[in-house]
Amino acid sequence: MADQFDRRAFLRRIAPVLPVALGACGWDGGPAMQPVFDRVIGFNNTLGEQLQALRGATAPPHQVVRGAMPSYFISDTMPVLADPASWRLEVGGLVRTPTTLTPAMLEALPHIAYSVEHHCVEGWSSVAAWRGIPFSIVADLVQPTRDARYVFFESFDNGYTNGWDIASAMHPQTILADGFGDKPLAPDHGAPLRLYSPIKLGYKLTKYLTRVTFTAEKPGGYWEDQGYPWFAGL
């Protein structure tokens, strides 16, 4: 065996591997890797839920609102209600008293307001002020059964949905928001009612709400079903 390491022989040996390694770029892992991703990210989700249960942290309030909060929806054009007065929020599923809420009934419920940092999965963040009804108050109205472990949020934005764990939904800062800044929520941010919480990434925050369903089975969601992390807890 040669004393000196043979550089040329080494380069000749790895040369065929290099194009393969470069060609791998952009690779999503293929069918072989998807079950591995699903298992590890499922573990990450569980870890995230446990960390949240253990720490129970709330997002710190900000004094100053700053940064842009872009409008976002998946429909071709901005979803706008033709007749806002006839809009209803249906709350049902594994609950004792399924309820249909009118805009007037929602306005009569207790509201909270806060300014918090919003985190998008893309990496941007922005501080905005929100006003809304704590989700836990709506849950108290309908009284979920003991089997209810998840909440499924549906919208009139071309089938956009989200599935949540019930603990995150019951977090004191999770609200059904009807106010943005010091104004009523407008269609560009999900009017008449949207889900908001500073403890989740933005894609979990269903806009243009129509229905809230308590379930025993874990519900999917628009982006979650396409590969984005399901728990997405901050």
Next chain:
Amino acid sequence: MTTPSAPALPDMGTSVEPPLPPVLRHRGIVRLTHWLNAVFLTGMIASGLQIYAAYAHFGIRGSVLNLPNPFDASRMAIPPEMRLGGWLAGGLRWHFTLAWPFVLTGLAYAIFLAVSGEWRKLIFRPRDVPGAIQMTRYYLRLRPDHPEQGKHNPLQKSAYSFIILLAVISTLSGFAIAKPIQLSLLTSLFGGYQLARYWHFVTVWTFIAFTIVHVVMVFVADPASMRAILTGRYRGRFPNG
């Protein structure tokens, strides 16, 4: 530790008389974790660049922080060849999956260093300062002869200690980005969510710069070390102690 009858180090390329027998320089666990780390870190960087490309700025949206950043979207996009995952969700799936083997490999190596006592040959300590000065003088040609050294010279020790620290910072800043509410203390240590993203990004360029220097130094200063990190056996110019 060096043979007394061989006062001067032989020139590279000339054969040593008599040839030194190969010695075991790197244990199996070191070689394994080194190459696993190379694979996992490459995957972490490529998938991380895929994620970064989704919003290639730092700072609250609408008011970009004026930080050194050649890959700000307004200047230069991350080339697709450097990315892994194909799209944001694909990058996230790779990144959040590879993160665990990356961390576990690092922990396995750190435990080996601690338990075996090998850290004494690798971690830079205050006593290495005079040696580091002498090594620097040698590289600057202020002294003609290579200072005597153990397994690693003091400058190597500083580099290898630094890279372990960098791995820790990259991991912690990663957790700070992933959990800015539940791990808010950690996130605030990095200066908040957007600056944690920035420090995470700085570790990427530092890893890449380190790797370039590391590979160049292998071939320039001690080519025999390539065989050592592949097979464990070393027959180069430096002592093993």
